[in-house]
Amino acid sequence: MGRKTDRASAQGEQSRRRILEATFEIANELGYEGTSIAKVSERCGLPASSVYWHFRNKDDLFAEVIQHSFDAWLATLPRWEPEPGTPRRELLAARLRATVAGYASSPEFWRLGLMLTLEHKLDEPTARARFRQIRRDMIARVERWWQHLLGPDVVAARPHLATQLAQFTMAATDGLFIASQAGDDWDLPALAGLLAAGLDHLATDALARPPADPEDHP
Amino acid sequence: MGRKTDRASAQGEQSRRRILEATFEIANELGYEGTSIAKVSERCGLPASSVYWHFRNKDDLFAEVIQHSFDAWLATLPRWEPEPGTPRRELLAARLRATVAGYASSPEFWRLGLMLTLEHKLDEPTARARFRQIRRDMIARVERWWQHLLGPDVVAARPHLATQLAQFTMAATDGLFIASQAGDDWDLPALAGLLAAGLDHLATDALARPPADPEDHP
DNA sequence: ATTATCTATAGATCTATAGATAATGC
DNA sequence: ATTATCTATAGATCTATAGATAATGC
Numbered sequence: 001m002g003r004k005t006d007r008a009s010a011q012g013e014q015s016r017r018r019i020l021e022a023t024f025e026i027a028n029e030l031g032y033e034g035t036s037i038a039k040v041s042e043r044c045g046l047p048a049s050s051v052y053w054h055f056r057n058k059d060d061l062f063a064e065v066i067q068h069s070f071d072a073w074l075a076t077l078p079r080w081e082p083e084p085g086t087p088r089r090e091l092l093a094a095r096l097r098a099t100v101a102g103y104a105s106s107p108e109f110w111r112l113g114l115m116l117t118l119e120h121k122l123d124e125p126t127a128r129a130r131f132r133q134i135r136r137d138m139i140a141r142v143e144r145w146w147q148h149l150l151g152p153d154v155v156a157a158r159p160h161l162a163t164q165l166a167q168f169t170m171a172a173t174d175g176l177f178i179a180s181q182a183g184d185d186w187d188l189p190a191l192a193g194l195l196a197a198g199l200d201h202l203a204t205d206a207l208a209r210p211p212a213d214p215e216d217h218p
Numbered sequence: 219m220g221r222k223t224d225r226a227s228a229q230g231e232q233s234r235r236r237i238l239e240a241t242f243e244i245a246n247e248l249g250y251e252g253t254s255i256a257k258v259s260e261r262c263g264l265p266a267s268s269v270y271w272h273f274r275n276k277d278d279l280f281a282e283v284i285q286h287s288f289d290a291w292l293a294t295l296p297r298w299e300p301e302p303g304t305p306r307r308e309l310l311a312a313r314l315r316a317t318v319a320g321y322a323s324s325p326e327f328w329r330l331g332l333m334l335t336l337e338h339k340l341d342e343p344t345a346r347a348r349f350r351q352i353r354r355d356m357i358a359r360v361e362r363w364w365q366h367l368l369g370p371d372v373v374a375a376r377p378h379l380a381t382q383l384a385q386f387t388m389a390a391t392d393g394l395f396i397a398s399q400a401g402d403d404w405d406l407p408a409l410a411g412l413l414a415a416g417l418d419h420l421a422t423d424a425l426a427r428p429p430a431d432p433e434d435h436p
Numbered sequence: 437a438t439t440a441t442c443t444a445t446a447g448a449t450c451t452a453t454a455g456a457t458a459a460t461g462c
Numbered sequence: 463a464t465t466a467t468c469t470a471t472a473g474a475t476c477t478a479t480a481g482a483t484a485a486t487g488c
Contacts, residue, residue, distance in 0.1 A: 011485085012440055029339045034251020038476050050441060052478065115336045117400045118329055121247045132400055139402075167404050168412055171393030178392045179385070182335045182350055184357075186385050194386055197423060198416035205415060229459085230466055256450050268467060270452065 016054045018044045020068045023061055028108050031115040032062060032125060062127035066113070070134055073109035076102065080145065088149055088203070093196035095145075096173065100192045103177045110177060135170075142166040154207060161206050165199060234272045236262045238286045241279055246326050249333040250280060250343060280345035284331070288352055291327035294320065298363065306367055306421070311414035313363075314391065318410045321395045328395060353388075360384040372425060379424050383417060 022044035027035045037058060041048040055061040078098050083091070103110060113131040120128070143166035147155045150162055172195050179186050240262035245253045255276060259266040273279040296316050301309070321328060331349040338346070361384035365373045368380055390413050397404050 015440075029337065030251040031249045031333070031337050032252070033248040034337065036476060037478085047442065048477075049443085049479080053440065057478085111336055114396065115249070115333065117396065118333045118336070119247065119249050119252065120399075135400060136402075164405075164409065164412060167397070167402075168390075168409060168416075171397055171409065172386075172390050173393070174396045175389030175391070175393035178332065178335065178396075179389055181338075182353060184354075184385075187382075191382065191386060191389065194382060194420060198386075198420050201419035201423070202412060202416050205419070233466075254450060255452085265468060266451075267453080267469085271466065275452085 012054075015044075015046055015050060019046065019051055019054055019061070020065050023065050024069050024108065024112070027062070027065065027115075028112050032119055032127065033121075035062075037061075059125050059127070062125055063130055066116075066127045066130045066134070069109045069112065073106070076106055078102070089196055089200040091149065092199055093193050096169075096192040096196050097189050099173055100176050100180075100188045103173070104180050104188065107177070107181065111181060114174070114177070139166055139170050142169050150203065158206065161203070165203060168202070169195075169199065230272075233262075233264055233268060237264065237269055237272055237279070238283055241283050242287050242326065242330070245280070245283065245333075246330050250337055250345065251339075253280075255279075277343050277345070280343055281348055284334075284345045284348045284352070287327045287330065291324070294324055296320070307414055307418040309367065310417055311411050314387075314410040314414050315407050317391055318394050318398075318406045321391070322398050322406065325395070325399065329399060332392070332395070357384055357388050360387050368421065376424065379421070383421060386420070387413075387417065 019040060023035060023040045026039050026043060030039075035058075037048050037051050040061075041051055044051075051061065055064065080095065086094075113135065116125070116128040116131050117135075143162050146162040146165045146169070150158075155162060176186075176188055176191060176195075180188060237258060241253060241258045244257050244261060248257075253276075255266050255269050258279075259269055262269075269279065273282065298313065304312075331353065334343070334346040334349050335353075361380050364380040364383045364387070373380060394404075394406055394409060394413075397409075398406060
């Protein structure tokens with residue numbers, strides 16, 4: 001009780017942060033499996049035993065790293081302002097360009113997440129599960145955004161449409177992220193614009209046709 | 219001279235293959251950095267010194283692994299049959315569904331490639347560069363396919379169109395690949411269909427508008 | 437007393453090589 | 463002689479812990 005009031009000395013908090021940041025940096029270059037406590041210890045300047053004092057083990061450390069870097073990353077995401085009156089395609093283009101620009105300027109969190117997604121030994125680290133949850137949350141967020149764009153009537157009539165468009169949006173932006181990491185010199189803003197146009201078409205298209213979709217009864 | 223005629227004993231060839239395959243399997247779970255010669259040795263049953271007999275070092279081993287698994291993967295790709303008369307959108311949908319199905323049934327090579335793409339320590343392993351080259355080749359392949367779909371007149375009038383559509387196609391399929399690896403239970407064939415429809419729209423759309431693109435003078 | 441850090445270390449794992457041994461092909 | 467494998471090992475790196483030391487807060 002009141003454990004938190006005996007303020008851990010500020011020094012302790014700071015060491016913990018240094019460890020988290022060193023781990024994040026190394027994991028970003030080498031992935032989960034390539035990151036060792038020894039390397040973390042070397043980079044943050046604290047002995048390995050300090051790492052074990054702050055974190056039970058590597059699994060625990062990484063779970064905290066994901067949480068910590070996710071919080072930081074969330075804060076960098078641009079606020080989404082509805083701007084009434086703007087045509088849907090413009091809204092789409094602006095948002096997607098912002099997303100892609102954000103990936104390019106601070107790719108660290110998402111890159112680590114995707115590395116965790118691709119690495120997959122049998123006993124899965126907590127960090128991987130945690131990132132997958134974050135990713136699902138992000139997709140749900142994109143889905144709500146699509147529901148907003150489509151409007152309540154459409155959402156009621158075609159309950160799966162926003163879901164599929166959100167999945168499509170996530171897939172496409174993940175793919176553009178990969179391209180930016182591969183060093184492909186693509187014109188990412190232009191491709192984001194293309195994606196916006198494509199999505200706009202798909203939304204219009206779907207509404208023009210009957211909801212023949214046999215899965216449209218959730 | 220004639221070095222290759224003194225047939226390396228079949229045993230040697232087989233050991234080499236076992237090492238390559240063991241490395242491929244482990245790298246698929248743990249990435250480049252997570253794969254150690256010791257683990258490879260344990261999995262293939264040969265002592266580490268045998269690995270060093272066949273390969274100079276880890277960098278060399280991985281470069282060969284990429285080559286070897288790429289060759290195997292290429293052989294699994296479905297032949298692309300033009301099927302004259304089929305509408306473009308059908309062609310697109312069929313091809314993309316086949317691509318996505320291929321990813322789902324044998325994701326190993328592409329997964330390893332993407333892991334190499336995301337890991338990026340300072341002195342980049344040869345395998346990473348090699349995969350990036352393979353990826354560029356694949357995009358060029360998709361671009362030629364788009365040129366075929368669009369026809370020579372369109373290609374002459376809008377030289378960048380096929381390029382952009384190819385990049386878009388690659389990004390979207392990479393994103394769907396990530397989704398399949400993340401264990402998202404998405405309806406991938408349906409999303410491939412959606413992608414086909416979107417791409418079809420974009421192609422039509424671009425032709426309806428003038429080639430205002432300032433970059434359209436290669 | 438509590439919190440944080442340090443030194444020291446046991447034991448595991450890993451890289452890379454030296455050098456012995458075996459098998460094959462002339 | 464050539465090709466392939468093995469045993470053995472030096473030395474590096476790594477994980478995880480024990481236990482001493484220091485600083486802080488009552």
